[in-house]
Amino acid sequence: xxxxxxxxxxxxxxxxxxxxxxxxxxxxxxxxxxxxxxxxxxxxxxxxxxxxxxxxxxxxxxxxxxxxxxxxxxxxxxxxxxxxxxxxxxxxxxxxxxxxxxxxxxxxxxxxxxxxxxxxxxxxxxxxxxxxxxxxxxxxxxxxxxxxxxxxxxxxxxxxxxxxxxxxxxxxxxxxxxxxxxxxxxxxxxxxxxxxxxxxxxxxxxxxxxxxxxxxxxxxxxxxxxxxxxxxxxxxxxxxxxxxxxxxxxxxxxxxxxxxxxxxxxxxxxxxxxxxxxxxxxxxxxxxxxxxxxxxxxxxxxxxxxxxxxxxxxxxxxxxxxxxxxxxxxxxxxxxxxxxxxxxxxxxxxxxxxxxxxxxxxxx
Numbered sequence: 001x002x003x004x005x006x007x008x009x010x011x012x013x014x015x016x017x018x019x020x021x022x023x024x025x026x027x028x029x030x031x032x033x034x035x036x037x038x039x040x041x042x043x044x045x046x047x048x049x050x051x052x053x054x055x056x057x058x059x060x061x062x063x064x065x066x067x068x069x070x071x072x073x074x075x076x077x078x079x080x081x082x083x084x085x086x087x088x089x090x091x092x093x094x095x096x097x098x099x100x101x102x103x104x105x106x107x108x109x110x111x112x113x114x115x116x117x118x119x120x121x122x123x124x125x126x127x128x129x130x131x132x133x134x135x136x137x138x139x140x141x142x143x144x145x146x147x148x149x150x151x152x153x154x155x156x157x158x159x160x161x162x163x164x165x166x167x168x169x170x171x172x173x174x175x176x177x178x179x180x181x182x183x184x185x186x187x188x189x190x191x192x193x194x195x196x197x198x199x200x201x202x203x204x205x206x207x208x209x210x211x212x213x214x215x216x217x218x219x220x221x222x223x224x225x226x227x228x229x230x231x232x233x234x235x236x237x238x239x240x241x242x243x244x245x246x247x248x249x250x251x252x253x254x255x256x257x258x259x260x261x262x263x264x265x266x267x268x269x270x271x272x273x274x275x276x277x278x279x280x281x282x283x284x285x286x287x288x289x290x291x292x293x294x295x296x297x298x299x300x301x302x303x304x305x306x307x308x309x310x311x312x313x314x315x316x317x318x319x320x321x322x323x324x325x326x327x328x329x330x331x332x333x334x335x336x337x338x339x340x341x342x343x344x345x346x347x348x349x350x351x352x353x354x355x356x357x358x359x360x361x362x363x364x
Contacts, residue, residue, distance in 0.1 A: 002025055002027045002061065002152070002153060002185040003048060003059075003060070003185065005024075005057070005059055006057055008021050008022075008054040008058070009021075009057055010040075010052060011055050018040045018209045019208070019209040020210065021040075023204050023211060023214055025153075029185060029186070029201045030179045030186045031200060031203070032187075032189075032190055032196035032202070032203045032204065034190055034191070034205050035191065036232070039206045039208060039209065041191075042157055042158070042189050045189050047059060048061075048076070048155060050066065050073070061076065061152060061153060062153075076152060076153050076154070077149065077151030077153070078157070079142050079155070079156040080157055084142065085141055088129075090126065090128060091117070091126050091129075091130075091141050095113045095116055097148075099148050099149065102149065112148055113148070119144065119178070121174075122137065122144070139159060142159075143156075143175075143178075153186065153187070154184050154185070155187050156186065158190060159171075159175070160172060168195065173198070175199060176198070179199075188200075193234065201216065202214065202216055203215065205233070212229050213225045213229045221233050224272070230344070235274065235275055236274055236275075237271075237275065239251075239270070239271040239309075239312055239314070240252075240270060240312075241257070241269050242267065242268050243260060243264065243266065243267050243269065244256075244265060246265065247260070248269070248271070248343070250289065250309060253310030255309065255310060257287060257338060257341070263343070269345055270343075272342045273314070274340070275315040275316050277339045278317070278339070279316075279336075280305070280335070281335045283335060284335045285337065286337075287337055287339075290309070290333065290334075290336075291307040291314070292308045292331060292334075293305055293307060293329065296328065296329075302320060303320065305317070305328070307334075316336065
């Protein structure tokens with residue numbers, strides 16, 4: 001393995017920012033640290049880089065314990081959110097800076113700068129200053145400057161956070177393509193789930209300073225290990241329910257969705273259902289709930305429907321073809337068929353769970 005984080009903890013006064021975090025990054029992997037703002041992911045990255053010192057735990061890079069080493073001694077590349085370019089230097093001078101500090105031969109520097117400019121697709125911009133570049137171009141210069149010194153690992157802290165959505169998407173796809181070309185072991189911090197799902201080999205989900213779950217995008221999306229992960233990764237419907245006569249009953253309704261045998265009768269539960277796991281039917285059937293179509297939203301390539309089930313508003317997605325075929329209309333009665341759902345017991349009670357999710361911004 002190239003990076004091993006072992007039981008690290010970090011306190012700022014009495015506040016625990018990182019709480020006993022451990023994970024591995026294998027050679028050549030692109031790993032995302034994903035979580036909400038303030039979850040501790042940037043602090044973890046800075047500890048790996050040597051910009052913060054852990055109060056407990058160890059960090060290994062390429063098999064060497066680097067916990068006591070400075071950032072310079074660790075030979076890591078670090079890309080910040082806000083570029084940190086030298087404003088008075090041209091593109092080529094910014095990229096050459098680290099090599100000049102190392103006193104590399106002039107010919108070697110020129111060849112390396114030319115190679116990197118081609119790699120990050122900035123041909124023709126060699127003599128431009130940062131103020132003459134777009135945000136996406138500046139971030140590519142920052143990445144080229146970091147790669148110039150050939151770091152053992154690459155660390156990126158919200159590298160696209162300051163860019164607009166379309167530029168972010170383009171740059172994220174470009175980073176994945178670049179990583180596949182270079183195979184440099186990389187860790188990047190993001191709070192954007194779609195970004196993490198699109199480009200990472202593995203996702204480490206951080207919540208309140210702890211690792212909630214690790215796995216590839218398919219694992220964490222399809223098999224969330226907690227209410228937090230299910231709510232944070234992708235859009236999700238949160239439905240209050242309880243167990244009555246071994247049936248899942250929607251709260252405050254007489255509607256039952258399925259049989260269940262491994263949760264005691266009388267227990268409160270939360271159902272998490274992704275919009276894409278719902279289809280609309282004209283007739284009732286297995287795992288169907290009666291509903292009313294309250295709103296229809298056109299989203300370009302699909303329709304988003306607001307379905308009312310006993311006072312709960314549930315989001316569902318319909319592709320354009322099936323929507324036009326069925327000709328669904330507002331205020332029409334239908335049946336919501338649930339293809340897949342996740343059950344979590346809620347010892348804290350529905351209201352507390354909902355308030356926690358609301359405070360974290362995952363439901364309104």
